[in-house]
Amino acid sequence: MHKVTNHNWQIGREMKYPYEGHRPKKQFSAVFDTNKCIACQTCTLSCKTTWTSGRGQEYMFWNNVETKPYGGYPLAWDMRVLEMIGGGSWKGRTYTGKTIFEKAIEERKDVEGFLPDLEDWAAPNIGEDEVTGEKMPQGMHIKGFPHPMWFFYLPRICNHCTYPACVASCPRQAIYKRPEDGIVLIDQSRCNGYKHCVAGCPYKKPMFNSTTTRSEKCVGCYPKVEQGIQTQCVEQCIGKIRIQGWVSTPDKAEEDNPMDYLVHIRKVALPLYPQFGTEPHVYYIPPIHVPTQYLKQMFGPEVEDAVRIYRDKITSDPVMQGLLILFGSSPEIMTKFEVKKGTAYGYNMKGKLVAEVPIREPNVIREAYDRKLDVYRMDIT
Amino acid sequence: MKKRILLLMICIFLTIIAGTVSASDNRGIRVLYVEQALDLNVAADVWNEAEPFTIELVALESLDHMGATHSTDTLPREFIRSIPEATDFVLNLSKAAPSVSVKAIHNGSKVAMQFTWEDSTEDKENSLDTYRDALAVLFPINISTGYNPSPLMGAKGEPVNVWQWRAEWQAELDGRRDLEARQPLTEGVWISPVDRILKNQHPGMSSGLINTSERIEYIAEGYSTLTKQVQQDVDAKGRYADGKYTVVFLRDIERTDLSDAEFKAGAQTYINVAVWNGHEGNVDGMKSLTFSWTPIVFDPAPALVKR
Numbered sequence: 001m002h003k004v005t006n007h008n009w010q011i012g013r014e015m016k017y018p019y020e021g022h023r024p025k026k027q028f029s030a031v032f033d034t035n036k037c038i039a040c041q042t043c044t045l046s047c048k049t050t051w052t053s054g055r056g057q058e059y060m061f062w063n064n065v066e067t068k069p070y071g072g073y074p075l076a077w078d079m080r081v082l083e084m085i086g087g088g089s090w091k092g093r094t095y096t097g098k099t100i101f102e103k104a105i106e107e108r109k110d111v112e113g114f115l116p117d118l119e120d121w122a123a124p125n126i127g128e129d130e131v132t133g134e135k136m137p138q139g140m141h142i143k144g145f146p147h148p149m150w151f152f153y154l155p156r157i158c159n160h161c162t163y164p165a166c167v168a169s170c171p172r173q174a175i176y177k178r179p180e181d182g183i184v185l186i187d188q189s190r191c192n193g194y195k196h197c198v199a200g201c202p203y204k205k206p207m208f209n210s211t212t213t214r215s216e217k218c219v220g221c222y223p224k225v226e227q228g229i230q231t232q233c234v235e236q237c238i239g240k241i242r243i244q245g246w247v248s249t250p251d252k253a254e255e256d257n258p259m260d261y262l263v264h265i266r267k268v269a270l271p272l273y274p275q276f277g278t279e280p281h282v283y284y285i286p287p288i289h290v291p292t293q294y295l296k297q298m299f300g301p302e303v304e305d306a307v308r309i310y311r312d313k314i315t316s317d318p319v320m321q322g323l324l325i326l327f328g329s330s331p332e333i334m335t336k337f338e339v340k341k342g343t344a345y346g347y348n349m350k351g352k353l354v355a356e357v358p359i360r361e362p363n364v365i366r367e368a369y370d371r372k373l374d375v376y377r378m379d380i381t
Numbered sequence: 382m383k384k385r386i387l388l389l390m391i392c393i394f395l396t397i398i399a400g401t402v403s404a405s406d407n408r409g410i411r412v413l414y415v416e417q418a419l420d421l422n423v424a425a426d427v428w429n430e431a432e433p434f435t436i437e438l439v440a441l442e443s444l445d446h447m448g449a450t451h452s453t454d455t456l457p458r459e460f461i462r463s464i465p466e467a468t469d470f471v472l473n474l475s476k477a478a479p480s481v482s483v484k485a486i487h488n489g490s491k492v493a494m495q496f497t498w499e500d501s502t503e504d505k506e507n508s509l510d511t512y513r514d515a516l517a518v519l520f521p522i523n524i525s526t527g528y529n530p531s532p533l534m535g536a537k538g539e540p541v542n543v544w545q546w547r548a549e550w551q552a553e554l555d556g557r558r559d560l561e562a563r564q565p566l567t568e569g570v571w572i573s574p575v576d577r578i579l580k581n582q583h584p585g586m587s588s589g590l591i592n593t594s595e596r597i598e599y600i601a602e603g604y605s606t607l608t609k610q611v612q613q614d615v616d617a618k619g620r621y622a623d624g625k626y627t628v629v630f631l632r633d634i635e636r637t638d639l640s641d642a643e644f645k646a647g648a649q650t651y652i653n654v655a656v657w658n659g660h661e662g663n664v665d666g667m668k669s670l671t672f673s674w675t676p677i678v679f680d681p682a683p684a685l686v687k688r
Contacts, residue, residue, distance in 0.1 A: 107458070107462065108461050108462065108466070108468070115510055116509070117509075117510050118508065121509060171604070171665055171666065172605050192607070194664050195509075195664070208508070210506070210507065213507050213549060
C-alpha cells in the first residue's frame with residue numbers, strides 16, 4: 001500500500017501510485033473519432049474472432065462499442081467508479097478531485113474499484129441507440145450544434161495506461177507493462193485468478209476466464225504491433241474512425257507524428273475519464289453534437305476547445321483534414337505524416353511511404369458514349 | 382512495518398518454544414507409522430488409526446477486498462479508515478473461523494496428510510463473481526532446530542513450501558463443474574457438438590484448459606512471491622460431504638527437488654494451515670490461518686530402507 005509520487009500530465013499534477021512509473025520507449029496509443037463511429041461492431045468482432053473465441057471467453061469483449069449515455073459494458077461501469085471517487089472538479093487543466101489511487105488510500109485499499117456481478121456482463125448492448133435530451137416536437141428540425149436530443153457511440157479497448165490500475169491491483173505482480181511499447185499484459189503463467197485486476201481497472205477491461213481460472217485482457221495485438229502493423233480493431237474498422245501509433249509525452253511531442261499532432265498539438269483528441277488517474281492512451285475526438293456539459297465529465301475540461309476545433313476550425317486546417325483522411329488508409333503504423341498540396345502522405349516506422357491520399361477526391365467524368373469501345377454506358381448518372 | 386516486525390518477533394519466540402517439543406508431546410501433530418501402501422482415498426480405513434490434532438484458525442481480513450459481494454462479517458468501512466496506513470491486514474478475532482483437524486501417516490517412503498474442516502456451503506466455482514473453497518499447508522523448506530522462516534509465507538532468503546488444494550480444480554477432475562455459474566445467461570446455452578467429439582477423442586482429459594495436476598505445489602519467500610513449482614511432487618484429493626471438507630495430500634517422504642519441504646522419518650518439522658471459504662469471499666490474503674507453526678513429528682521407521 002506504499003505509494004510513490006508520479007507525474008500524470010492528463011490531470012496536470014503529481015499523484016500517488018503504488019509503483020514508480022517508467023515510461024516505455026514507445027507508448028502504444030490510438031485515436032478514435034466518435035463523430036464517425038456507427039457502431040457496426042466490426043471492430044468488436046475482429047477482436048473476438050482473433051482473440052476471444054475460446055472456452056471461458058464467450059462473454060468477453062476486449063473491444064466493445066457502447067452507446068452513451070445509457071449503455072455500458074459491463075453495466076454502468078463508469079457511473080459506479082465515478083460514484084466511488086465522489087465526482088471531482090477541475091481547476092483549469094488540473095484535476096482537484098481524487099483519483100482511484102488517492103481514494104484508495106483513504107479506504108486502505110490498493111485501488112478503489114468494484115467487482116461486477118455475473119449479470120453485469122450479460123448485456124453488452126444495453127442502452128444501444130437510446131436517446132436523451134429534450135422533447136422534440138413534431139415538425140421540429142435540428143438547426144445546429146449541440147443537438148437537443150442526442151446519443152453517441154463510445155468504442156473502447158484497453159487503454160494501456162501509464163499507471164495501470166490492473167498492475168497496481170495485482171498482489172502477485174502477474175501483470176506488467178512492456179518497456180518497449182507500453183502494452184500491458186497479464187502473465188497467464190503467474191495469474192492465480194484472484195480477480196483483483198478485474199475489480200481494480202476502472203475501465204473494466206481485464207476479464208476473468210472461468211475455464212482457465214485466470215484473468216485476461218486486450219493484448220494490444222502485440223504480435224501485429226511488433227511488426228509495425230496496426231491492431232485488428234483499428235485495421236478492420238470500416239468507417240476508418242481509428243488510427244493507432246505511438247504517442248509522446250507533451251514535452252516531447254513531434255508535429256509530424258499523427259498521435260502527437262492530434263493529442264498534443266491540436267488537442268482535438270482527449271483521454272477517456274482522465275480523472276481516474278491511470279493516464280489512459282486511447283484518445284477520443286469528442287462528438288460535436290453532444291452538449292459539452294455532459295462531455296466534460298468524460299473527456300476533461302478541454303473538451304469545449306476540442307469540439308470547437310473539430311466543428312469550426314477544420315475547414316481551414318488542411319493539415320488536420322489530411323491527417324483525418326489517413327485514418328484507415330494503411331494497415332501499417334504510421335509514425336510520420338505530412339500534407340502537401342492537398343494530399344496526405346503517411347510513412348511507416350521504417351520511413352517508407354505507405355499511404356498517399358488526396359484530401360479532395362479527384363472528379364472524373366465518364367462520357368455517356370465510349371469512343372474507344374464504341375459502346376454507350378448505361379451505368380453513369 | 383512495525384506491526385510486521387512485532388508479528389515476526391512473536392512468531393520467532395513461539396517457534397523457539399515449539400522447537401523443544403518431542404515426539405511424544407501432544408502439542409504437535411504425530412505422523413503415525415503404518416505398514417501399508419498409502420493412496421489418496423480420503424475415507425480409507427487406515428485413517429482411523431491416526432490421532433487427530435486440531436488447529437484453531439483465525440480470520441484474516443485483507444483490507445483491499447473489493448469483490449466481497451457475498452461476504453458476511455466484513456469490517457465496517459469507518460473502522461477500516463481508522464486503521465493506520467501501513468497496515469496490510471487485520472486479524473478479526475470476532476469473525477468465525479474454522480478449526481482444522483489434521484491426521485498424518487507415513488509408511489517409510491510416502492507420507493499422507495488428511496485435513497478436515499467444516500464449511501456450510503460447497504463453493505466449487507471460481508467464476509466471474511464467486512470465489513472458491515481451498516486449503517493450503519505450509520512447511521519450512523529445511524528441517525532446522527534453530528530459527529524457522531515466518532509461517533506467513535516465509536521471507537526473503539527463508540523460503541517455504543506451500544501445498545494448495547482448490548475446490549474448483551477438484552470439481553474439474555471429478556467432472557462436476559457448473560457452466561451456468563461461470564457465464565452470464567448460460568441457462569440452456571447451446572454447446573457445440575464439437576465439445577462432445579473432442580471429449581470422446583480425449584477421454585479423461587479435463588475439459589478446461591486447467592492443467593489440473595500442476596497447481597498444487599508452490600514455493601514462497603514472503604508476500605506476493607508465491608510461485609508454482611515447475612516440478613510438481615505432491616498429489617491431492619478432496620471431498621465435500623455432510624458440511625465438511627476432507628482433503629488428503631500425498632508425497633514421497635524423501636524430497637526430489639530442493640524447493641520441497643524436507644521430511645525425515647523420526648524427525649520433526651513444522652506446518653501451518655490456511656483455509657479459504659469461497660462463500661465469504663475469501664481469496665488471496667483474505668483467509669483463515671494460524672500465526673504460529675505447529676510441530677509435526679514423524680514416527681521413526683523401523684528400517685530406514687525405501688520400499
